[in-house]
Amino acid sequence: MASRRSNQGLDWLNFFVANVQTGFGPFIAVYLTTEAWTQAEIGQALSLGTIAVMLSQLPAGGLVDRLRDKRLVAAGAGIAVAVSAVLFAAVPDWPAVMLAEVLHSVASALLGPAIAAISLALAGYGGLGLRLGRNARFASLGNGCAALALGLCGAYLSSRAVFWLTAILMLPALFALSQVQAGELRTQAADLAADRGCASLLRDTVALLADRHVLAFAGCVVLFHLSNAALLPLVASDVTREAGDMANLFIAISIVLPQAVVTVISPWVGRAADRSVRRLVLTLGFAAVPLRAALFAMVADRPELLVAAQLLDGVSAAVFGVMVPVIAADLTRHSNQFNLCMGVFGLASAAGATASTFLAGRIADAASETTALLALAGCGILAALAVLLASGQRHPRPLPLDVAVEPAS
Amino acid sequence: MSLFHISASRVRLFPVTILLFAMALPHVPARAQEPAQAVPHPPAASAATQETMARGEATGTLGRVVIGPDAKVVGRIIEVLVDQAGEPRAAVLDVGGFLGVGSRRVAVAWRALHFNPSPDGQGRIVLDMTANQIRATPEYKAADKPVTVAAPPQAGPAHP
Structure with missing residues (x-):
């Protein structure tokens, strides 16, 4: 406590x-x-x-x-x-x-x-x-x-x-x-990993990646960012062009609105993460991305759709942002590799995001922006399906709130 | 350090300085002669001549703010496009955006830009069009693709 x-x-x-x-x-x-x-x-x-x-x-x-x-x-x-x-x-x-x-x-x-x-x-x-x-x-x-x-x-x-x-x-x-008082930080997890030393880092990384649950979820993370990262940059310049004098206001709204949504719903998402609705919430959050891409494809004619699209951005950001560390903690509960797992997911995020902006830019240049948006939407659907399958294989059930984790000594 | 040590090093420098001075002298008349004679360049290229731009004469371009006729900021110059003859035809401006999100690149005609340098070299660059007027111009992608340049609307007889 x-x-x-x-x-x-x-x-x-x-x-x-x-x-x-x-x-x-x-x-x-x-x-x-x-x-x-x-x-x-x-x-x-x-x-x-x-x-x-x-x-x-x-x-x-x-x-x-x-x-x-x-x-x-x-x-x-x-x-x-x-x-x-x-x-x-x-x-x-x-x-x-x-x-x-x-x-x-x-x-x-x-x-x-x-x-x-x-x-x-x-x-x-x-x-x-x-x-x-x-x-x-x-x-x-x-x-x-x-x-x-x-x-x-x-x-x-x-x-x-x-x-x-x-x-x-x-x-x-x-x-x-x-x-944050040091005395209140439960140090069991820290002690177990700290005894390992740096030389074991490579061995631990390989062991972690060999866990197919970690690998599956890392794949979901890559797909999520692949479909999500390039969406706003693709349409942002269209929005600026259409909005004219109000352009700055529109962009500011586009940035602030998802943050507002995350502020409101993230504790609820956090509560869902501790319960059995986790899988449903996760899939819905991932599914918001292709929906958002579809809305963006129509935003050139109807700028007000931007608001709806950015609300969805908030939903997916809240779900992703809260669920990923919870899942990382679950997957590494017995190996105490929580932060290494976070590193793996972080690498997957960065790789997905970079690939997203690169590929979306190329497709938009070669074909059209709409084609790029549709490609991203396709990736998003893949991501939602992947996470639905991967989370079905989730192993440890979330523990009741009042059970503390003790190290096996 | 002793006085002798300092003066010894000065003595060593002295002939070098005289030599440098002697080498420098011929450059002064050479510049005056340049327009009159066509000096064939030897295979080993000689040092470049130097021209000066007076203080307040030069205006930098990259990253500089461009304002419209209404004194509102249009954007910043990020690229200058020249044609085959080496004449500047367009400047690419980075227009709009909030905190780096949503900015567009638009090429504007060079003749629509007016450079008004000031003594501190930080001259104003004025464009004949406002940000709204160049709004519909397609975005600039790269110099090796066809470039659409925004030019000032023709001031002709009023159309119905």
Whole structure:
């Protein structure tokens, strides 16, 4: 039973970390343009970031498993993200930006699993779904508020100010982290993995991937991102064109609306994750993606469909964001490889998202945007079917809320 | 360090400086002669001559803000397209978008851009069209595909 203080600290940690991460999205391309970087150079910098993200997922997950003090990992990663933001703001030339991209990628790969691990340690396996639902709620609040604040900052102040603000927002995040009391973190899981040491990382990774449940679900994650990631970027420029003077408002709504939906429904999704409706909710969440793609195909004529499409985005984001860590925890309950599993799913997410934007861009150039949307919708249907099948084979039933997990000693 | 040490190094530099000075002198009259004679270039290329642009004369293009006739921001220049003769025909602008999402790339005619440099080199770049007017232009993809360039509407006799 964790105290209110620790739980609230974790809540606000999620909020401020989401704040910080919002500044590092597509906005980097805008900022580098204002610093007279050529498009080719910007592309290279972003590609380096993507590669760094993918390469660091597995080692970061393994590292978080093995380090006892998860809070220290989160703090270190948070500081690294802040340093990265400062580098972007202060020294926007080639070597500094490359360093900042790599630093941010590695730090993000550590931060996600660290927060999930703290959540698991605080809530235990039985209460994990609810705790992650709360995480998602505060993270989406953070994303929504930051999108507005940073967007206004970028429009009315300067692009550089956005990164300074991002760096400053790490301070309240660290304060929130300090509110999580170390004594309340159940350390059984940490101790078991920490005894392994780094040399076993490769062996553990192979063992984890050999588990067909993990592999099946990783495949679902890839398919989900393959169908989901490129949807908004594909139609965003159409929306801007059609909306004219209201373009910024439309885009702001498109970004904030899904976050609002996640804020509202994620605790409910978290509760569902702990019960037998998990499979149904998961499939519905995945099925929202092809539906959204179909709506986007019609949005060029009816911009109001954008609102409905982005509501669906919120639904799928909430389901995905809450369910994935819960499933990772279930799959690794007896091997205590929770963070490594999160790393595997993180790698799958990054790979799927990258492939999505690449393929969608190619198809849109070669054929048409509608063809690309239909292709993504097809992937989405595949993803929903895959997750329906994969979750049917789910093994351990969720434990009742009041049963604590003890290590086999 | 002793005084002797410092002066010794200076003495060593002295002949070098004289040599450099001697080499520099012939460059001054050479620039004046350039238009009159056609000097055949030796296979080993000689050093480039230098021209200057006065302070306030030059305006950078990449990443610079372009404003419309209503003084509202249209976008930023991300690329300059030149034709076969090397003349700039269009500038590609990054238009619109919020926090990096939803921006489009539109090519606008070079002749519609006006560069007004200022003494600090940060001149204003003004486009003859507003963001709304270039809204319907198809997006710019790449230089090796046919490019649709937005040009100012013809000011002809009013059509019914």
